[in-house]
Amino acid sequence: MTICVENIRKRGAAVEETRIQTGDDFDLKKIFECGQCFRWNAGPDGAYTGVAMGKAARIRRDGDNILITGTQRDVERIWHGYFDLDRDYRSLRQSVCLDEYMKSASDYGAGIRILNQDRWETLCSFIISQCNNIPRIKKIVETLCRGFGDPVELEGETFYTFPDAGKIAALEPEDLAPLRCGYRAPYIVAAARAVDSGALDLEALSKTDLATAKKALTALPGIGEKVANCVILFSLRIGSAFPIDVWMKKAIAQHYPEGFDPAVFGENAGLAQQYMFYFQRENG
């Protein structure tokens, strides 16, 4: 994808935005609202603001382009990887069209991309996600960031970064009481300590395979098959991960009553899952 920089002045201050030529395989609403992330929020103008990888940003569509606050260097260092800009989603979509249903689902989900998110943030967020709905997940994550993250400014507004594992590792579960996250608090602290101590090396796991990563993750308390698959897919860049939640169970029951093996999608199983999930949520 081509990237060029343009400067735009707003509210009297020089606010730099960088333009990314994305074509149609980049739909902000689908990317941010297909359940893979919890910290981006749409404004009245359709722009999304949020914090990721320690940076606050606003991102909006402009014709065939995306404009994101920050410099070209930010795009190269952070957003290029985060938005998975190297992969051609049009051909990826083709590769998961194994039947009529998958064709419908992937057409419907055109524009979804699998984000490459911060590993610890993803682990922690999906621990919180268990048995919760999205609004509550977002609320708990936001409270966590406000309480323990660092403030970052964007256009005069204060946002908070996701606290790093070391910060949470030093706490006791009771310290997370303000989050109102209930029985998940000890899971969060245990995961933070595992990451902080190096007992769980997420970066190293990202260079292994699905089975290895899953085994290491599910060894932690409060992390089962589903959460592990989400962490692996959304932050370890292992595309064969295939999270199955209640929506996916419905989708599979409806469309593959005879049984179903995600391995048919190979390294693109996770993307196939995203299309099935999004399709099921919107139409199921």
Next chain:
DNA sequence: AAACAGGCCTAAA
């Protein structure tokens, strides 16, 4: 008011 949420854990077949 009781049941249920985008799971996980444990106990029991």
Next chain:
DNA sequence: TTTAGGCCTGTT
């Protein structure tokens, strides 16, 4: 290996 019930909390 599969299944039921409980778990914090918030919403319906």
